[in-house]
Amino acid sequence: MKKYDFKKWKQVKFQKVDMSKLDDRTLLLNVYLTQALTLLLGAVLLWIQGRTVWGVLALPSGWTPWLWGAALAVVVLAADGVLSRFVPEDVTDDGGINDMLFRTRPVWHIVLLSFVVAVCEEVLFRGAVQHWMGPYWTSILFAVVHVRYLKHWLMTGIVFSISYGLGYVAVRTGTLWTPIAAHFIIDLVMGLIIRYRRAE
Template identity: 55%
Template sequence: MKKFDIRNIKLKTISVDQLDDRMLLINLYATQAITLVIGFVWLLFQHRNPFFLFSAANSLDYLYWGVGLAAAAIAADLLAARFIPDEANDDGGVNERIFGNRPIWHIVLLSLIVAICEETLFRGAVQYHIGPYWTSIIFATIHVRYLRHWIPTGLVFGISYALGWIYIKTGTLWAPITAHFLIDLIMGLVIRFRREE
């Protein structure tokens, strides 16, 4: 019987261009599922019921916070795209590949899944443990495609911190989920229709 040697394992780095559309989507959905599972497990270790995070809000104030933050984040992103050279705002083509040829219903679905999964982990579980500042550093770090340039990394950090702040302010996870969903949806639609032109 042949012995297994961990030193023989070789990891190969591939770019987003080397993934076909099917593999890209499988990767996206798998990472979001893993994010949600980690969030639920972390919440259970904190002795908190994950489903309580999704209980109905007492009022619709969270919508104002979510929509307001989304509008501010989209305005900041569009301003950055207008005045900053493309090479300083480059994400390696990931967003273009994810949203560029996608039907509108699929952009809506992707945006909703990403918002729920990431906010459950980061605002629901991680922020409870280490606060919004360190959570935002981790959040910006996992968006590794932006780390090559400080401007998009700074935008992701700032948006993450604002998501944490509105979560604290409203007391409901629905505020950051709403903002995150709208940011991803609108930016995804911008990419989709800009490509069509």
């Protein structure tokens, strides 16, 4: 049996990514690869639970679930608008990732990115993880995964609150499409704000 030299692992060093050195292609590849892995992990967890991605993505009947999702998105966006007036910009800084991702992106691509992220993350967190852990612990995990916000307690609290809201509407309506709709609208509007604010 081959022996591994674990001393080599001590030489591995993690460095903060310099956003000025990160090109657009690498960033997009990273986003899509991360989302694919998120969806795959969600599918595996659902399979372990005896459920499927297609099962949790069954379309709901009626407009109520979609209205719940839109209402949550409006509340989150309104709260963000209020916070942005009173909270210094450095507190909400994510290291420039959102700015780089959306500032020059065509609108169709912002729509696509928002949809992909909403579906993949909600399948994992609200579809699979929340089934085991409930909305509270799922929201803690969701906040931790959004590591770029962890340096600011306020942003970590906001991400946790949004996640808890997404978990609540999923339970309330009984469909994953409610948090997907809310997540999509929030990301889309924020992306468009960054896109057109920078364009001005």
